Amino acid sequence: MTASVDAIFAALADPNRRRAIELLGERPHSAGELASALALSPPALSRHLRVLKASGLVDEKHPEFDARVRVYSLKDGAMTELKRWVVGTEAMWAAQLSAFKAHVEKGNR
Known part of the structure; x- marks a missing residue:
């Protein structure tokens, strides 16, 4: 297994991060929206x-209208x-x- 697959598995080991990935699969979200949806404090989020950014799963952008928003x-x-690894393992x-x-x-014959 490669380091990137290990990092993805480590990132997805937490249920809050998995839920964040599900939410981001629907559409991009601001940090505030994610914190609210996950019932997490801003520092926890x-x-x-x-972790999600370090694993390469998530991108972060600043809208032009407000650099404070992510x-x-x-x-x-x-x-x-990860998909390639799962297919090979299967x-x-x-x-x-x-x-x-x-x-x-x-042996039964």
């Missing part, structure tokens, strides 16, 4: 967003490597289970 969105293609398990099934069936 800030810590979660820092709008968060999902980063395009951020889960590509294929490995499918092959292992098929081989085990064949072995068991062979």
